[in-house]
Amino acid sequence: MSAVNYAETELQDARSRVHLEGHPVHPLPVPERALQYRESILAGIIPHEAELTAGVTITPGQSYGFFTDTSLCIGCKACEVACKEWNNLPADEIGLTGQSYDNTGRLSALTWRHVEFIEQPGRATSMPAFQSHWLMMSDVCKHCANAGCLEACPTGALFRTEFDTVVVQQDVCNGCGYCVPSCPFGVIETNKLDGKAHKCTLCYDRLKGGLEPACAKSCPTNSIQFGPLDDLTRRAEQRVKDLHALGVDNAYLYGTRGGPGATGGIGRLNAFFLLLDRPEAYNLPAAPTLPSTRVRSGLLAGLATMAGLTLAAVAAFAAGRRDR
Amino acid sequence: MSRETPMYGRREARGGGLWSGDGQTVPYSGESYYGRPALKPSHYRWLITGYLFAGGLAGASQIIATVADLVGRRGDRGVVRAGRYVALLGALVSPIFLILDLHTPKRWYNMMRIFRSSSPMSIGSWTLAAFGTLSGVAATGQVLEDLTAARVGRWTARLAGIPAAVAGAVMSCYTGSLLSATSVPFWAAVYRLLPPLFGTSAMSTAAAATSLAIDAAGAGEHARRSMEKIALVASTGELALTLACDWEWRRRGAATPLNEHPKVGLAYRFGVLGLGIVVPLFIHAIQTLTGRRSATATRLASISALVGGFIQRAVLTFGGNSSAARAEDYLRFTQPGQEVSGNGRAGQRVLA
Structure with a gap:
């Protein structure tokens, strides 16, 4: 029974500290379910443990x-x-x-x-x-x-x-x-x-x-x-x-x-x-x-350059083609 | 691009800390966390340098071969042959360089697991796969034509060569995007200039390699003159784009690898500008203007362009790693209002 009393005192204590020397403090809520896990060594993992430690139910x-x-x-x-x-x-x-x-x-x-x-x-x-x-x-x-x-x-x-x-x-x-x-x-x-x-x-x-x-x-x-x-x-x-x-x-x-x-x-x-x-x-x-x-504009500039160089190559090889 | 001065704390704060007292944030003056790098440099070294060089050269060679095939004279067949074989060689060594550079090479095939348009690495993997396959078919056709003079060989090479040249255009320039679509100031600062720069360099090195190959095989005058014209145009473009990059690097405060890294600076001035651009440009310009050609001078120009082109890729690779390791460079590069951001539409989520 003493363990229960201890945990309840802790809870009361946490709740009473909401205002510390007039400065606002924002404690995370301590869920009641925490009282179910009093043992030092637990039988298994606590389902949704984050609810107890962070006040969060983790949902995909x-x-x-x-x-x-x-x-x-x-x-x-x-x-x-x-x-x-x-x-x-x-x-x-x-x-x-x-x-x-x-x-x-x-x-x-x-x-x-x-x-x-x-x-x-x-x-x-x-x-x-x-x-x-x-x-x-x-x-x-x-x-x-x-x-x-x-x-x-x-x-x-x-x-x-x-x-x-x-x-x-x-x-x-x-x-x-x-x-x-x-x-x-x-x-x-x-x-x-x-x-x-x-x-x-x-x-x-x-x-x-x-x-x-x-x-x-x-x-x-x-x-x-x-x-x-x-x-x-x-x-x-x-x-x-x-x-x-x-x-x-x-x-x-x-x-x-x-x-x-x-x-x-x-x-x-x-x-x-x-x-x-x-x-x-x-x-x-x-x-x-x-x-x-930065991918798209760079790549387009590069391809435009290659098109220009290809045209230059076409012009180079086509030059004087008639005297074949 | 214009952005409000960021709100570091309460605007009403009067002086001290982050505020100068007139409602403005104190300008950035170079502080960082013990000068520790704010970015992680890439692990890219000589293998990637080799790929940036060989991949671009191969891609542009396929373009030269295809153009010579479609619009060239009968005497230009040597250019077609040389271009196809150089492209094949590049397409064979490129994946070897890339796979050896992976930390887990045996998983190279995971590159083919997805296609991601926001990743130049993914774009490049698929482009290289297509380019390699098509270049292989084109080269096989070329072998067939060379050995048996069969028409089927030429047509196989031609039909595979056209899409291979298109893939080759991507091969020539996408590596510029590969570097600039990172957070590294030296690369990101020139994100619109680097792909065109790599493209022109790919073309000038491909022209140089092809020129050396046809020189060895004994090519006709028209082929030689065509190659010289292509080299001249590519080198001129390369010069203009290098100067533009230089200007952009200085403007964005990203030029430190060139100014403060002794080896990179030296390689940039003598290798990239000197051997890669000035020497070949000078020789080609003189020969074009005077109309007199020397086989030795052309050979010298080609070798110089190839060496300079390789050094250019090395300077970009190692310079980027040096840039990433400099906290102050990156933190200055990412000051508000200075952001280097493209169109901002690349596959992004719209936040609710």
């Missing part, structure tokens, strides 16, 4: 994504670890980069979450209450609405899932590597060890099993939020308003429709971000473009 046919709120990130790298563990990804290089606490360095074929650490000047002399001028950001594949990698893929290995995410089919990819320079965000990469392209799958396997993606589930500050895109966007817009009200004027969304990052035919990013400095500070392009928009 809906658009899902990540809202990565960098104002909440504490740089714990739990997302990196959770991703490596769930997806069974080995470490990249082992060593020190000398770049703040970032020894991961970059997203790669083997690293699908990457926490950036940006130590901003002014920290030593003045320490404003907000994050001490230290920006952290957990980067990930953007799962673009119009994805450069997918449109470049000649084998159909890259495809759009029933959750509106972009995934590489490892049994189809032949490692041509064309998706790599096509990605406007430098995310996807080929792995020399197995000869295929790899990137974040937005935990396609977990979504199919009703589980929240590993990184989002492990995030202790809810900096990484998983959910249906409309819902996430609403939450993100509210968060920006709240931050502005708190005096964090620099907060803005990167990757929502019409915003920076969702330009040039890309449409929107299913994994979008709340940023606190200009996109370039995080190595994100301010106004990227969808590479495949």
Whole structure:
């Protein structure tokens, strides 16, 4: 009985914290069904576990994504670890980069979450209450609405899932590597060890099993939020308003429709971000473009040139033809 | 193209951070995340350089052969023969280069699994398959004609050669789209110029290869003069397009591989411009203007054009990889209002 009381107290506690020192807080609803799973070791997987961990019922046919709120990130790298563990990804290089606490360095074929650490000047002399001028950001594949990698893929290995995410089919990819320079965000990469392209799958396997993606589930500050895109966007817009009200004027969304990052035919990013400095500070392009928009006009110009050269060749061979 | 200044945060914010205080965002001044690459460079190296060269050369050779076959004189048969065989040779080595470049070569046939019009890699795979097959049939017809002088040989070659030449036109220029339909500034900046540039270069190298072949086989005066005219036109076009690319690279701030990468810069000035364009153009122009021809000078022009054409593909390949690795280049290239975007209709979803 004590276990039930404990869980109920926890629930009460969470509900009472809705307003923290007068600042608006938006806790995720804690569903009553959570009380059914009190044991430390469960008999099997929890059906629709994402309902308990993210308040989301995962339904095929809906658009899902990540809202990565960098104002909440504490740089714990739990997302990196959770991703490596769930997806069974080995470490990249082992060593020190000398770049703040970032020894991961970059997203790669083997690293699908990457926490950036940006130590901003002014920290030593003045320490404003907000994050001490230290920006952290957990980067990930953007799962673009119009994805450069997918449109470049000649084998159909890259495809759009029933959750509106972009995934590489490892049994189809032949490692041509064309998706790599096509990605406007430098995310996807080929792995020399197995000869295929790899990137974040937005935990396609977990979504199919009703589980929240590993990184989002492990995030202790809810900096990484998983959910249906409309819902996430609403939450993100509210968060920006709240931050502005708190005096964090620099907060803005990167990757929502019409915003920076969702330009040039890309449409929107299913994994979008709340940023606190200009996109370039995080190595994100301010106004990227969808590479495949450049195919048609270039190809037509090339074919017109070939038609002209062919006519020149016709003229060259036809010249003086009468004195055959 | 014109776009509003992006809203980085609240517009009412007065000074500090991202805002200069007059309602404008502070302009980009070159910052990046520790200078780490914002893009992943391609893995393309010498095999792809070889394909960009051989594929284009083969495609344009088939065009030359077909034109010589249809409108040439009896004395131009040597051009037809040379063009068909060069095209076959190119069509044979091209898939070898491409398959060897795959990280999983044994799965090459997955290229034939789908057709995707938004991917030049897919367009190219199917074009190469068609070009290779048709060029094989045309060359078989040519062998038949050469060995037995049978009419059926010439007609087989002719019937396969016409569609092969059409595929050859795509082969000549699509590789320009292959590079420019990526995010790499050095390639994307010249997306309308690169396919025509590769097309003219394909034609000048094909003319050079064919010219060397007919020279060895002992061709007639009309054939030689025709080849010189084609080379002259192609090289002139190549010069104009190279200068246009140069201008565009500088305008878009994407010229750094040429200026700051020592080997690429050197190869560009001496190989691409010097050997590939100026030397052959000079020789062909002098010979055309004076009406006097030297077999040695023509041979020199041809070899120079071939070497320069290969170096051009290498400069484009390696220059692109160098460009992709420079964070500041890409982040500057993607500033609002500077976007290099085509018609934006290529198979895109309409968002609800």
